Amino acid sequence: MNPLVIAAAWLVLGLAAPVLLRRRTARLVAVVPLVGAGLTLLAARSTSTAVPLGGLSGIGGLDRAGQGMLILAGLSLALVILLQPSIDVSLGRTIGVVGAAATVVMASSDPLVTAVALTASMATLALHWIGLSPGRTTLAAGRVAGTGTAALLAASPFLPLTGFTTGDRPVVVAALLATGTAAMLAVYPLGGWAAGIIGSLKPVDVAPWMILLVPVVLLIAERFPGGVLGNGAPIFEHVLLVVGLGSAVWGGFWAVRGPGATRYGRVFMADIALCVAAVEGAAVSPAITGALIILVTHLIVAPILLRSDQAGLLWPRRVAWALLSGVPPSPTFWGRLLLLEALAAGNVGSTIAAVVAMVAIFIATVLACSTRVRVGRATGWGRAGEVAAWLLVAVGIAAGLAPQSFTGFVFGH
Amino acid sequence: MGVSAPLLSAAGVVGAVVAMMLDGRRAVALAVVFVAAGLTPTAATFGGAPGVAVLGVSAVAAVLLSWAGGVGGRALPWLSRLDPTIPAFAPADRLFGPRSSRAFGAAAAIPVASWVSFNVPIGQVTAVEGLLFPIAYTWSCGVIRLLLARTLEDLAVAVAMVSVATGTAWLLRSGTDSFPGAALACVLAPLSALLAGWLHGRSSRHARALVEHEA
Numbered sequence: 036m037n038p039l040v041i042a043a044a045w046l047v048l049g050l051a052a053p054v055l056l057r058r059r060t061a062r063l064v065a066v067v068p069l070v071g072a073g074l075t076l077l078a079a080r081s082t083s084t085a086v087p088l089g090g091l092s093g094i095g096g097l098d099r100a101g102q103g104m105l106i107l108a109g110l111s112l113a114l115v116i117l118l119q120p121s122i123d124v125s126l127g128r129t130i131g132v133v134g135a136a137a138t139v140v141m142a143s144s145d146p147l148v149t150a151v152a153l154t155a156s157m158a159t160l161a162l163h164w165i166g167l168s169p170g171r172t173t174l175a176a177g178r179v180a181g182t183g184t185a186a187l188l189a190a191s192p193f194l195p196l197t198g199f200t201t202g203d204r205p206v207v208v209a210a211l212l213a214t215g216t217a218a219m220l221a222v223y224p225l226g227g228w229a230a231g232i233i234g235s236l237k238p239v240d241v242a243p244w245m246i247l248l249v250p251v252v253l254l255i256a257e258r259f260p261g262g263v264l265g266n267g268a269p270i271f272e273h274v275l276l277v278v279g280l281g282s283a284v285w286g287g288f289w290a291v292r293g294p295g296a297t298r299y300g301r302v303f304m305a306d307i308a309l310c311v312a313a314v315e316g317a318a319v320s321p322a323i324t325g326a327l328i329i330l331v332t333h334l335i336v337a338p339i340l341l342r343s344d345q346a347g348l349l350w351p352r353r354v355a356w357a358l359l360s361g362v363p364p365s366p367t368f369w370g371r372l373l374l375l376e377a378l379a380a381g382n383v384g385s386t387i388a389a390v391v392a393m394v395a396i397f398i399a400t401v402l403a404c405s406t407r408v409r410v411g412r413a414t415g416w417g418r419a420g421e422v423a424a425w426l427l428v429a430v431g432i433a434a435g436l437a438p439q440s441f442t443g444f445v446f447g448h
Numbered sequence: 449m450g451v452s453a454p455l456l457s458a459a460g461v462v463g464a465v466v467a468m469m470l471d472g473r474r475a476v477a478l479a480v481v482f483v484a485a486g487l488t489p490t491a492a493t494f495g496g497a498p499g500v501a502v503l504g505v506s507a508v509a510a511v512l513l514s515w516a517g518g519v520g521g522r523a524l525p526w527l528s529r530l531d532p533t534i535p536a537f538a539p540a541d542r543l544f545g546p547r548s549s550r551a552f553g554a555a556a557a558i559p560v561a562s563w564v565s566f567n568v569p570i571g572q573v574t575a576v577e578g579l580l581f582p583i584a585y586t587w588s589c590g591v592i593r594l595l596l597a598r599t600l601e602d603l604a605v606a607v608a609m610v611s612v613a614t615g616t617a618w619l620l621r622s623g624t625d626s627f628p629g630a631a632l633a634c635v636l637a638p639l640s641a642l643l644a645g646w647l648h649g650r651s652s653r654h655a656r657a658l659v660e661h662e663a
Binding site: 147148151154155158161162165166169174177178181182185186188189191192193199202203204207 | 530564567569570587590594597598600603606607610611613614617618620621629632633635636639643
């Protein structure tokens with residue numbers, strides 16, 4: 036099946052959901068990512084990896100890593116929705132557009148198509164967030180992430196760089212790509228706009244960005260240095276190494292100091308910033324495997340941790356936090372170890388910054404595990420929700436026991 | 449007759465500056481019209497009649513879709529309290545207001561665009577240098593408007609400016625994919641106008657209902 040057909044299915048279902056569903060049936064919004072993930076299983080397979088540094092071209096198929104990422108992200112988002120105590124049906128529209136954009140981005144080798152799809156998805160997310168809570172923080176999402184997509188749009192006419200690998204052109208292109216990546220992943224400026232969003236909105240409203248868009252942008256950005264960037268490649272790598280490590284330390288610090296409600300968001304952002312720094316700044320194979328293990332862990336635990344403390348599931352939450360702690364045999368232990376190994380191959384400064392961020396994340400997870408909260412009865416699906424949460428925890432433990440086999444199963448490498 | 453670079457640049461600057469200062473309910477559609485008009489000489493020089501057609505269709509589509517969005521927003525039953533022209537937050541009292549900041553930003557964009565124009569060659573087959581100024585200036589103004597945005601209308605105007613500037617840059621790039629690329633990049637401008645019009649329509653209907661209820 037052509038990825039454009041899959042994207043159309045995401046879009047149609049997403050736009051139909053708010054029209055057809057009512058408050059009582061709102062949880063059926065989960066059908067949108069579920070069908071998206073199911074159709075992605077049938078996607079035409081492309082043997083070449085999509086690196087959006089080429090010219091305008093058609094969309095052929097999804098590569099193995101992209102297919103695995105989209106399926107896992109779709110399933111994770113469906114579980115996030117199913118385990119929420121309450122759902123606003125208008126979220127279906129946002130999920131539909133973001134899912135369609137993520138599919139197109141993963142399948143496209145053309146920088147313009149990628150930039151247009153990312154612009155559409157960020158505009159939809161920003162509109163959704165501003166509509167829910169108009170204010171400085173939600174508008175900042177539109178401003179900063181919008182600047183990122185504008186930078187990606189601006190880079191598109193200068194690509195491909197074949198024949199222009201020296202001089203100012205590759206440098207400007209690399210700076211634009213780094214700006215776009217950093218802004219979309221909220222590692223610039225120090226996770227600012229995403230921190231505001233996580234603090235002012237319900238976690239489920241941030242979920243389409245965290246679960247669908249961030250993994251896709253991270254996977255695409257990981258492929259940039261391998262393409263033709265000429266003498267712009269060091270600029271791209273060094274900028275993302277510095278802003279990534281800065282954001283990781285900052286995110287880890289605020290995960291410890293900040294309010295409990297925003298702790299998971301801060302840990303997620305710190306982990307993503309570490310992945311960006313290691314994958315772009317020290318592009319050796321352990322970094323990519325480590326980043327994929329961390330992404331998989333977050334996609335597994337997100338349905339449990341993207342609920343408020345008071346919404347039940349106390350023990351599954353504690354085990355999920357333990358899976359993020361970095362203590363063996365949690366999958367994040369292997370992921371962060373591989374990231375550290377890659378960063379240590381670079382320079383000692385990066386290693387120290389990464390260790391500081393990892394220690395902060397560990398302290399934050401310990402605090403989250405030990406927090407005593409008044410927990411009500413499990414809402415949403417009640418007993419079934421609890422069983423689903425324990426199943427997710429079991430999958431997380433299995434991923435920790437065989438991390439590379441697990442990422443091999445999902446991403447094909 | 450050779451290309452007059454200062455003339456192309458002047459047209460682009462006028463279009464971008466007017467778009468930077470526009471506010472109000474029709475700001476997005478008007479911004480697309482002015483930016484497209486400012487970049488039309490550049491598009492005509494490098495893309496000929498098809499290049500002008502891409503920008504022209506984009507401007508006409510923005511005006512029509514803005515109007516259609518407004519009509520649709522008023523006619524359909526869903527209501528919204530989200531007025532795109534109302535600031536999302538109230539900033540502290542400052543010496544200079546939002547338009548002054550935008551004017552300052554438009555002035556600051558001149559050296560940036562000038563550097564890009566003279567140092568960054570564009571083109572897939574043959575490199576073009578020194579003629580990128582109006583495009584780089586419009587793009588820089590769009591990003592500055594984005595960063596200074598206080599309303600959804602500001603965001604939509606900024607996206608439209610960046611979209612038309614990128615579309616014109618694709619015309620300069622030449623090669624077989626320049627026209628499809630320009631058309632794809634310019635699609636975002638009419639879509640921004642449609643969205644802004646749609647939100648205006650929905651919020652004005654809500655406002656009217658509120659006034660009637662209070663009366």
